[in-house]
Amino acid sequence: MQVGVVTSFETKGHAELRNLRLVDVEEGVVRAGLAIRIRDGVIEAIIPDDGSSEGSGTSGLPVLDMGGAFVAPGLINMHTHFSLSLPGPVGERLESMDPAGIALYMADGARRTLHNGVTTVRCVAEKGHADFALREAIGSGWVQGPRIYTAGRALVCTGGHGHSSDDTMECDGADEFARGVRTQIRAGADLIKIMISGGIAGEHETISTPQLTTDEMAAAISTAHAWGRKVTAHAGPAAVIAEAVRLGLDCVEHGYELTAEVCRAMAENGTALVPTLIVTRSGAFFDELGVPQWMQQRSLGAGERHIASYRMALEAGVDVLLGSDMPPFWPFEGTSAVVRELEHMHDFGLDAARTLRAGTLAPARWLGIDDQTGSIAEGKWADLIALPEDPLASPSALRDLDFVMQGGVVVRDDGRATPGTEER
Ligand SMILES: [Zn+2]
Structure with missing residues (x-):
């Protein structure tokens, strides 16, 4: 499919x-x-x-x-945000742009992403539904960029991970999550993204804060599947991931605090992992953006556990896929964020051939475009x-x-x- x-x-x-x-x-x-x-x-x-x-x-x-x-x-980046705004002055400037400004900013990022060898992306939360206009513009040849598969806005509970930006939609309760899924599909979403736990960039949460109830996750996943869309989840802690996997979740983003047990469940269920290892090893990049200290500490502090999780996933045979989270084109330790992420995936346990497959054929299979x-x-x-x-x-x-x-x-x-x- x-x-x-x-x-x-x-x-x-x-x-x-x-x-x-x-x-x-x-x-x-x-x-x-x-x-x-x-x-x-x-x-x-x-x-x-x-x-x-x-x-x-x-x-x-x-x-x-x-x-x-x-x-x-060409590479396929499964965790892209062209309109990413992290806390700090660079992110604040983006937050203050009007929709036309955002769209142009995203078009520039899309062109640079393509020029860095990424020919297809999966967008997993973009502002103001500009991703749909961008997808159309690239498809029509008006601007250069990778082929786009997008979730539109990510679905999040009130006050949940990423709630303060226009790239999320707040929902509470099963009915609202079902409505959220339908709203993104009506706008043109290729897949659905849900935030099921806290994360690094949220001030009022920790990485291990579970944020969605079982009913909410069940509603989102079953509605998306009924409409032929896969679901991926921003997720940290093992317990909420285990619940979501049981409900049929198709992909986990980050997986900061996985256990061997949940990795086995993911492997059995065919739930992929986009580890985004780079997000807990980005000190220099965060300095460049003026990201506040609390976020830097949380990011770098999660690094060791994040790598342990990744190794458990490899051990269990979970399908791991390339995703940079950071803008894929951004100059990063002498290369781009995507290449740096592939290097991390390799350095922490994946052989070179499987690493390249994790950035090409494996994502194509997840997207059903292989x-x-x-x-x-x-x-x-x-x-x-x-x-x-x-x-x-x-x-x-x-x-x-x-x-x-x-x-x-x-x-x-x-x-x-x-x-x-x-x-x-
Ligand atoms: Zn992200």
Whole structure:
């Protein structure tokens, strides 16, 4: 099942990519001697590369010489907020913008996200439903950005996690949560996000504050499922997660305080984890934003338990997926937040091949779009990145990605395949 609504996508390029090493994320191997033929934005065929620069003669497609680069599928970031406003002066400026300002700010972030190799995102709480306009604008080719799957506003109890911003909708009681789900779906939501516990950025709560009742979670999850939408939950403590998993929750965000027991339940139920490890190891970034001390302390203080939770999830065989939470394009310890997150996922226990899969094919499967993206295969969108080193050896290779293609159209090329464009 593909989640939510199907947005048409106008970016449809043609090309034949040659002189490359194809990164097969499904098998975890690099394949040499192949060329990728792209027509109407889709990978039409993967064919032997005969080494000529003339194309394969019959195709008539423009040939891009990739200079021996590793070509991998575009990344998929499952925890994105283009309109994220954390406490502090930078967040306050965003909070003071009108809807037009927010939309433009988000469009800029979307373009930069795409240029950093992220060709699909899952948005999990955006302000003012501007995400739906942005999805439409990107799909129509008016602005550049990744393909968007979005939850619209996140559903939260009165005073709950994130309640003070326009990217949440307050609900209380089962009926209001059902209404909240329907309200987001009416607006165009592809999935539903619920806040079932406290978190790092809420002043009046702790990470372990449970916030939704069983009835509220049951109403949200059953209503969403009845309408064909998956549900993900911002969640810290194990007890409330166990309850939500029992009710059919599809995905856990953060999972700061998991236990081995709840991890086993998640694995059995097929509930994925988007660990967002970066949010408890972001001191320099928080300083840059002027985030207050109480939040910094809570964030960094949760770090050790967060990693222990992540390791338990890996041990239990939970499906883990890439999600940065922080703006995916933001310069972060010498790279982007998404690449830094992949490095953390790798450093704390996931092998390099599974790490790359957690940022490509595994999210595509969760979204139900793995017949369209997530790996390089015939019939899938030509959403590709290129880099000089092998990302199956280390995710740090992604620090040097220098080429991004979306739907067969080159959207970034630092001089690899075509003379001189782009930037970041
Ligand atoms: Zn978040």
